[in-house]
Amino acid sequence: MKSKKIKNISVDCVVFGYNTIEKSLNVLLIKRYLESETTSEILVDDYVLTGYHINEDETLDDTASRALKELTGLSSLYKKQFKAFGSPDRLLNDKDQIWIKNEGFNTRTVTIAYYFLIKTEAVNLHENKYNAKWFPVNDLPELGFDHEAIILEAYEDLKIKCLSEPIIFELLPHKFTINDVQDLYQSILGIEIDNRNFRRKLIHKKYIIPLDEKQVGVSKKPAQLYMFSKDVYDKMFEKNYLISI
């Protein structure tokens, strides 16, 4: 039942995770570590995205979902294929060469890059076999291959997309406060937003549903909780042109 890997095509996954408590947008990375067998010199010690080579009988989307399932245990997450990277020299710096020789895969690999949206709390990293770790998107560690470029392009795409499609809700718990949404926008876009105007605008959207519930366990005035209704949203827009020409 095991199908054959295609050696020169891979999928790489940029996993964005938002931490509602800490108000930080993060990327999930895995450790790449190799030391010389003879001298025990450290040859490679950095981080990379999770990626897999695609199988003969698999769609690109399936490969991406498989990678995510392996990494986080989660499925049916928001997923977006955003760009293919295939420059002939994308895997050619020194450390990458050492790593590739060790792992035995193709030097000219084209990768189809996806990003995923997720709540950091949803992933249990303690029992993670890849030493996966969250890093703030604005403070990334040293990265292997061309993965820094891939992350930055994913981030740019996310910045644009979050303004025209309701994908922010993928990064928040089902029940959220208006201020949660504002904080999230501010984290992603790196801007300050006026709370009063933002609040009004959001509350007036028909797909933002107020619940009969307030925050619990907070030490000050608990905020009203809301949810996002995809049903209502979908009914409102055939295609959501938020821009006017």
Added chain:
Amino acid sequence: MKSKKIKNISVDCVVFGYNTIEKSLNVLLIKRYLESETTSEILVDDYVLTGYHINEDETLDDTASRALKELTGLSSLYKKQFKAFGSPDRLLNDKDQIWIKNEGFNTRTVTIAYYFLIKTEAVNLHENKYNAKWFPVNDLPELGFDHEAIILEAYEDLKIKCLSEPIIFELLPHKFTINDVQDLYQSILGIEIDNRNFRRKLIHKKYIIPLDEKQVGVSKKPAQLYMFSKDVYDKMFEKNYLISI
């Protein structure tokens, strides 16, 4: 000097061409034709996008540009990599199988799809070796492989992009009238736009420069000509968020 083709990765090009006179948005397609050597039965007779397999030493962008150069003789056109298509069954319907057997390429090919923007007048199809032909984007002929799906996705992307980035000017001559721009938007989006409001909005943009020139050779009142200034545009926006949150 000839470098090796990578057999399972290709680039496909959706070439959008706008005809300012006829006010039609078109796609440039090439003929796929094959008849049986023995019975002279027509085995394959339809259209496809231009595509090439990528070379070992070539970036994806370079492959796309090469394909366009071969097809149209043109270079430095607006080009956008918009999606990779890699479903295992994307080349598996009957005609495609016959064709692939004849051409001898890999059944499991992942293709990186680009779209290009161009003025139809810029291409001379008479001396075209591929039997290339323009088809209205809303009235496509029978298409091979998964190319219809690719074109439709390119078109969706174009519809969204043309509202937030100044790419329409790639489809127009350097000197254009306000009504040319309106017609183009209407062709792409398939909507009617109020001329007075559109006109005002466009004329007030600082990057729409009025010229000391009017249309010539028209049989009625000649219209004022304008040009688009990319310099002015670029100076106005670091990043052009046309949507408000």
Added chain:
DNA sequence: ATTATTAAACGTTTAAATTACACTATATGT
């Protein structure tokens, strides 16, 4: 019980942008 503290929630005014809508102007061809 009263008070202090902190974040949530609310409202008004001004400016700008969008929409809807009908007539005038101008160059050409007859």
Added chain:
DNA sequence: ACATATAGTGTAATTTAAACGTTTAATAAT
């Protein structure tokens, strides 16, 4: 000179965005 077809203009009503300060509700401290 006249007809014709397309270019080009203006105003009022509505909606949306931006900029601000004050009140309210809950817990924590006294």
